[in-house]
Amino acid sequence: MVRRTKEDAMETRSKLLDAAEALFSEKGVTHTSMMHVAEKAGVTRGAIYHHFENKMDLIESLMGRVKLPIDEMREQIADGTVSDPLTEIQERSKGFIARIESNPQVRSLASILLHKCEYIDEVNPIKLRHVSGRNECIDDFEKLFEEAVKKEQLSATVTPRAAVIGLFSLVDGLIYNWLLAPDYFPLVEYGNTAIENYLNGLPRQP
Incomplete structure (x- = not known):
């Protein structure tokens, strides 16, 4: 009985997160209330506040259930030394856009962060987390570029x-524009070509 109750609670929580993801993608974060999410999930006001203290708690949980590509890249880079840093940079960058295109939850969260999240006081913690993760990833990639120069x-x-800022601007721009109209161009195909062209265009050791 206790196990069934726990399973029911987890199922309700998952429904609420699915509803929040759908509504944030459709209406934006600031235009979606806790009651909107509860109604979408088919639960009561009491049920949603049982699982989430407020909208920020809901958003944090939504972000927590999906590992963003930028977080995954940081973990992989931190694994140890890299024998071929330039190839590592290329493969990590390609892997980033591949996850955006292939994983619906990752794609949805990226769309919310880039297009549906108005960075005002109510959701400023999301901006701070997003910027912090991005900056840490830039720092990690900078080390890879340093290794590429050393080798x-x-x-x-x-x-x-400068090299990593240029690369991130390219990748961010690809993702931002693709999310606006996913049928307009193939993200992975065009993105991989753009990444290769950018890296190949950097000056080589004479």
Whole structure:
């Protein structure tokens, strides 16, 4: 009986998160209330507040159930030394856009963060978390570019910080525009080509 009750609670929580994801994607974060989410999930006001203290708690839980590509990349980079940093940079960047295109939950969350999340006081903690994760990932990629210069895969004239900012701007721009109209161009196909062209265009050691 206790196990069934626990399973029911987890099922209700999952329904609420699914409803929040759908509504945030459709209406935006600030235009979606806790009651909207409860109604979408088919539960009572008491049920949603049993699982989530407020909208921020709901959003944090929504973000917590999906590992964003940027977090996954940081974990993989932190695993240890890299023998071929330039290839590592390329593969991690391609893996990032591949997860956006292939995983519906990751794609939905990315769309919410980039297009449906108005960064005002109510949801400012989301912005801070997003920016913090991005900056940490930039720092990690900068180290990979530094290694590429040290191993003479890239010219000593390459500034690692500038190189990673350029790469992130390219990838962010691809994802932002693809999410606006996913049928307009194939993200992985065009994205992989753009990433390769960018990295191949960086000065090499003479």
